[in-house]
Amino acid sequence: MADIVARDLSVPVAGRQLTLHKFARRKSTIAFVMALPLILVVACLVIYPAFYSISLAMMNKSMQYFNIFTSKNNFTFLFGRPTFWMVVEQTVLFAVTAVIFKALIGFIAAHFVHNLPAQGQRKWRGMLLIPWVIPPAMSTLAWLWLFDPSYSAFNWVFAHLGIPQVAWLGNPYWARFCVILVNVWVGSPFFLIMYLAALKSVPEQLHEAAAIDGANWLQKIWYVNLPMMRNIIQITALFSLIVTFANFDIVKILTNGGPVDQTHVFATWAFQWAIWGNDIPLGASISLFMAPILAIAAFLILRNVSRRGNEA
Amino acid sequence: MAQVALRNIVKTFDRTPAVQGIDLDIADREFIVLVGPSGCGKSTTLRMIAGLEEATSGEIFIGDQLVNDVPPKDRDIAMVFQNYALYPHMTVFENMSFGLRLKKFPKPEIKERVQVAARILDITDLLDRRPKQLSGGQRQRVAMGRAIVRNPKVFLFDEPLSNLDAKLRVQMRTEIKKIHQQVTTTTVYVTHDQVEAMTLADRVVIMNAGRIDQIGSPHEVYHTPKTQFVAGFIGSPTMNMLPCRLVENGSGLTVRLSDWLSFPVPPSRAARYRPRVGSELTFGLRPEHIIEGRGEVPPGAAAFQARLDVVEPMGMETMVYFVVDGVEVCGRVNPAAAGRVGESMRLVADLNQMHLIDPRSELVL
């Protein structure tokens, strides 16, 4: 670090006094001032609301007093409602299933793209990333249209093939399937790109050595690629877990939580209570349930990132 | 005018002393080289002169000005970095003129200065290129051009040739020497390569573990090293050093290296060494002073037989190695006269060039 004008104040050198002017010129002061907008943004728009959220969760509906220590608070209310437990189950189900499939598709597709000659890779990569580029809200509308009860394009194809029609968004189980499907559709390209980059950094010599040792393609993937990519795989999965867990757009537009609350996730349910139901504290308490998972995932990511930093 | 003076410079990083008291006077137009192994404090000293590090204590003078508190841009210095540090997004011309543009020099003068420097460095046809289009040697020249253009009081070079391949390094060494003859600015040059130090310097400053071991001309440090470290650091291949015992007998002083090998001390040295008779010392002799033994032995030299352990033909000369009490000793002989491995060969050691070193203080007697 270019430690130029950093005055070491603990060692008094004759004649140097800390005047206000010198303080302003200090490198650390300038640095702090430059970082100040960032600190303000983070403090006011992230840290403060996060804590306020906790405080809100402990209040009653009209936000006049704290009822956390009484027997009738937001949490007892939630724990007593079966819908709440459904939401928990649904959110976890969506997040875990979607991430697993996204990782699988991303992993497989990355290998196929990697197999292509270099010039061709760009084209295919370009096409395959499109679901990620389109704003999720827009693409979810397309899926909504594809799953339309009367005009579903898929049902039209099924009809011609003799397969019975599916009530995509009307049936609870199919609705859940659709939410996961759209989630996977939107998120797989991210995994594809990350895994492709990780794949490219696996030294080709390892594959050659494995080939000499007698490994077939599957074994090469299992014994060479997978371990070398392990770090990226974990980080990407954790990132995605956080994002999928907190997902709002897809569920809101596709099903709005229905049918019969069977596809609600924390984000949409919290929205419903806070904005439509006018019960802000309850909404806050619901959204807080996302926090533990996020914290664990964040911790794991940090640990992975710093470990990789040390290896490098 | 543009001398540099360092008075008792100390630099500590987090309680680790990097430089432990340096006193140095550099004369105007002198080319001084700070040389030593990694970690000896030479780069830190250079950076303190530049103002990139602040001295923990001590005083630095450039010209007559005390510059401890003066930021780098006001010290009127220019620096050439090991990794060239060229601005990748600027052309060669822009790289060289950046400092002048910041100081708001008039455009015609900038152009003139850059052209002059480019001519000296032979890079006039590269002025419109970007750094990534240049080879290592070309980049290094641009870095030097950037320094020359500023017309500073002092040039500072921080291991500029370390990133070049061997052949290019030799070439650039000569270039730098020629440039110094043209542009006679005071230069402080840091390197770990003692060959560079010897070939480029007016005076060599040998540093070891944060202190200066010796300052002197290349000739001085080569022929009259003051410490064991200097003796071993300067010169390639390194000086042979063997434990010995100084004894006195009827015919004068003798250095006893082993059961089978002893050398008589030349009479001119007798007075200097007599007080140490009986002690265990370290005997030093450079390989080029052990040559093939043919015909008469000149005064001050001694002939002996040794069984060759390794023979390295180098083309112009052949290096022969023999073992004395477990220590491998190197000699430089004419290829025609060299013996073969396992054979015994007659060698002559020129003891006028010997050194005796006190093993405890590591000072040369």
Next chain:
Amino acid sequence: MTTATAEAAAGHGHRVRSGSISRGRRRTLYWSYFFLIIFVIFFLTPPLYMFITSLKSSAEISAATNPWWVYHPTLSNYIDLLTQNQYLVFFRNSAIVSVCVVSLTMLISVLAAFSLARMKFWGSATLATGVFLTYLIPDTLLFIPLFKTFAFIHDKTGIELINHWWVLIILLPTLTVPFCTWIMIGYFASIPKELDEAALIDGAGYIQMLTRIFIPVALPGIIAATIFCFTVSWANFLYPLAFTTSADQLTLPVGIVTTLIRGDVYAWGQIMTGALLGAAPPLIIYAFLMDYYIAGLTAGATKG
């Protein structure tokens, strides 16, 4: 063993296709293309369908003919939307919000990243990690307390922060600043320190170092961060949905969803057209600046 011709140590995809590609190699290639085509069909069907539908009149849609083909293509949907004031208002709102958010974010991020990557001050290392962590806090957690805070400010000071599109300019930086700062820190940190020192000796002050050295050299990173920032602001659905309600204050994603669906009647032709046009800006940027786009994506996780 495959005839691996000219496979340089790090040149994975750079397989030189000479005439003598072995049969095993060719087979892998065919299988790759086969599966990739399947993936592409999966990934590109919805956008394609959006396009097809956008060319259909509502008559053709309700006639329930082959949904995958347009028999009487018409641009009426496009014309309607683009001449109708409301859609253009949505577009305008989104555009202004995004541009402002991008400018604000990049200003904050570049300054902060320069400070955190190069200068030390008390707590700067913690702040850098903290920035990364805040990126992980989702907007779905923050929107409720922010909503309440805005309502509170309205009660106390009369400043109405809800139901104005420009509020989003204050809110959206939450999502973009942490990640953009993180990206920029990575890019700035990869600039060799000797460049700083050379600039110092050449006489540059901090601002000059930033504007004349760091920003030009880290330009790819800045472009990547800008693209990321724009895409996030443009696509954001939750904040506009929660904080704006009147039709003239909505941004594009929310506008399409709420106004084109009147009760039970879905004007699908217009919806798909609106969605396609709404997806256009990110897609166009992507088409021209794909490499920067991808660099922005991978920067977060790999520049750890």
